[in-house]
Every structure is written in structure tokens, then in C-alpha cells.
Amino acid sequence: MPIAPPPLGAPSSAERSELLLRQWRAELRLSDRERAALGPELKALDQQLRALAQRRLRVAVFGRVGVGKSSLLNALLGRSAFATDVAHGCTRRQQREPWPVAVPGLEGVELVDTPGIDEIAAHARQRLAARLALGADLVLLVLDGDLTSPEAEALEQLLAAGKPLLLVLNRIDCWPAEEHDALLASIRRRLPAAARPLPLLAVASAPRQAQLLEDGRVRSVPLPPQIAPLRTALLELLHGHGALLLGLNGLRAADRFGLQLHRWRLQRGRTAAQGLIGRYAALKATGVAANPLLLLDLAGGLALDTALAVQRVAGGGADAPLVQLELQGGRQRRSALPAT
Missing domain, CATH: 3.40.50.300 (P-loop containing nucleotide triphosphate hydrolases)
Structure with a gap:
């Protein structure tokens, strides 16, 4: 099942990913203590977002x-x-x-x-x-x-x-x-x-x-x-999917940081991860809906069905990710959330 080409003039998947991540990063609110505790993780996230922008x-x-x-x-x-x-x-x-x-x-x-x-x-x-x-x-x-x-x-x-x-x-x-x-x-x-x-x-x-x-x-x-x-x-x-690979890695980086931040807050008695995502009115405007399906054919040898589910991190649930990426290789679906 090939990916349908986007309408003429529509932003690419990589451009939509970048727009989504820019908005998420701009709305991310961290205390000084959180910045100190998650400094290396935040630095890695920003490096990935710069690579995406560049x-x-x-x-x-x-x-x-x-x-x-x-x-x-x-x-x-x-x-x-x-x-x-x-x-x-x-x-x-x-x-x-x-x-x-x-x-x-x-x-x-x-x-x-x-x-x-x-x-x-x-x-x-x-x-x-x-x-x-x-x-x-x-x-x-x-x-x-x-x-x-x-x-x-x-x-x-x-x-x-x-x-x-x-x-x-x-x-x-x-x-x-x-x-x-x-x-x-x-x-x-x-x-x-x-x-x-x-x-x-x-x-x-x-x-x-x-x-x-x-x-x-x-x-x-x-x-x-x-x-x-x-x-x-x-x-x-x-040539076929380079920009898409870059965008997906940016989304994974944001997901990883979101999970780390959410767990850090929960460990310190926070019952809600307020302010982590902010408002996502721009999701539909950027064309990144709740569950778009992106089919990636790796060199003709591997089909990766990458389902992108963006959900709000709301009070209490330690397993509520910011961005959940699921990877389907062949018939086996695997969670793409890295361990922290």
C-alpha cells in the first residue's frame, strides 16, 4: 500500500513534523529544577530539533x-x-x-x-x-x-x-x-x-x-x-524517505523527553503533568491528525508501518506518552517507546 502523494503545495511529512515539534517545544514549560535534573536529555532533544530544522x-x-x-x-x-x-x-x-x-x-x-x-x-x-x-x-x-x-x-x-x-x-x-x-x-x-x-x-x-x-x-x-x-x-x-526519517526521529526525541519529564514529575509527587503539551489546535491545521499512517519501504526489503498517535499527557497515568510511535515490521508490531 503506497503512500498517497500530498496535494500540490501541501507541506511534506517532514515539514508537518517540524511545525508540530516547534509548537510543542515553544509551549514546553520547565522549572529551573526540571531543567537542571533533565539537562542532558533536554540538550539531546534540542540537538535533534536543530538537525530537523537544518x-x-x-x-x-x-x-x-x-x-x-x-x-x-x-x-x-x-x-x-x-x-x-x-x-x-x-x-x-x-x-x-x-x-x-x-x-x-x-x-x-x-x-x-x-x-x-x-x-x-x-x-x-x-x-x-x-x-x-x-x-x-x-x-x-x-x-x-x-x-x-x-x-x-x-x-x-x-x-x-x-x-x-x-x-x-x-x-x-x-x-x-x-x-x-x-x-x-x-x-x-x-x-x-x-x-x-x-x-x-x-x-x-x-x-x-x-x-x-x-x-x-x-x-x-x-x-x-x-x-x-x-x-x-x-x-x-x-532519496525516497530521507526527510521523513528525519521527521520521525524528531518526534521520537520529543516522545522520549516527554516520558522522562512526566516520570520525573510523578516521582516528585506531581499528580498531573500540566503544561507539558499545551494546546494542540494546530494539529489539524498542520495536517498531522490523531493517527496518520505512514508506510516506509526500507530499500525494498522492509515495510515499516509507523502509526503516529499524539495524545495529551493528563493527570496520573505514568504510561501516558506524548507521542507514541509503533513500528510494524512484517507481521509483528513493536512499541517504539525507548526505555529510560
């Missing part, structure tokens, strides 16, 4: 140490901008570079590198995954073999946050050609049910070939990157 979409790689995340981004860029190390992962914090591609509805695309998820303790890994899910508009989960426990855990967290993602099997050149099909099938068997419709893209970001020298020694010679499936899938996705 039409800057962020694509982040995520995965274990040494799976070739940095070399994959270098291959997409066509230059060595992200540091790589053959023996050990050398990314210790998020790094980002602009990706020089023209995408309708966007002013820019950033590629974001992240530390390996197995470099840090399990609790810290969960916090990092949550921050990534909030900040990135699209995630590339990079593997270099069969799915491991840390990768499965990270994937579950991203799915629970309703994060659009692509699965990338890097270093396919390290596996014999006759084993490729068996490896891909094994990965799919280990995926959570909700992730099985996701495209699984096999690439080689920094392939090498053994070369026999005249003196009998063997040396490793670099070959050009083989990332055409990933590049094609990314460009198709961004």
Missing part, C-alpha cells in the same frame, strides 16, 4: 570492535577520513563526517562512527545504544560473521526504539564463496523475528588479495572496496 540526517554505524565500521564509512566517502587499525578498533568516541550526496528534502547527510559495543561494560553499552538510537536517523548494524550475543542485544535495543536500520555483513571477502549462502542463512536464523525482514547487505569495505613476489614472499595487496549493495540501498532509502 535538514541534516545522520547515518551511524554500530557494531563490535574490529568489524570494519570505520573502513566501511571510508569506503562510502571515497577517502580515509575515519581512523582504522588492523589489529584493534581505534574509535573511542563518536566521529562524524559529511557525506557529499545530494538528497531531495535534505541539506546534508552525516556519517557517524561509534566505539565498538564490546569495548565497554554491558550497562554502558546499553546507555550508548540508547543515545545512538536517539541521535541517529538511520543505523547500519555492521557484522563480520555470525550474529554474536552483544550484536543481538544491540539489535533488540534498536528495534525496541523503533530505529530504522540496515544490516551489513562486512568482510564477505574473508569467507569462501561457497560458504556465503550458508553464512547469510545462519545469520537470518539468529535474528530476532522482527528483524528477519530487514535487508542483509554483504560487502567488503577493505578487501585484500595475496600476491606472490619474485623472491617467494607473499604480501597482501589492497583491492577497491566492494560496497555497491550498501551504497545503492542507502541512496534509494534516502
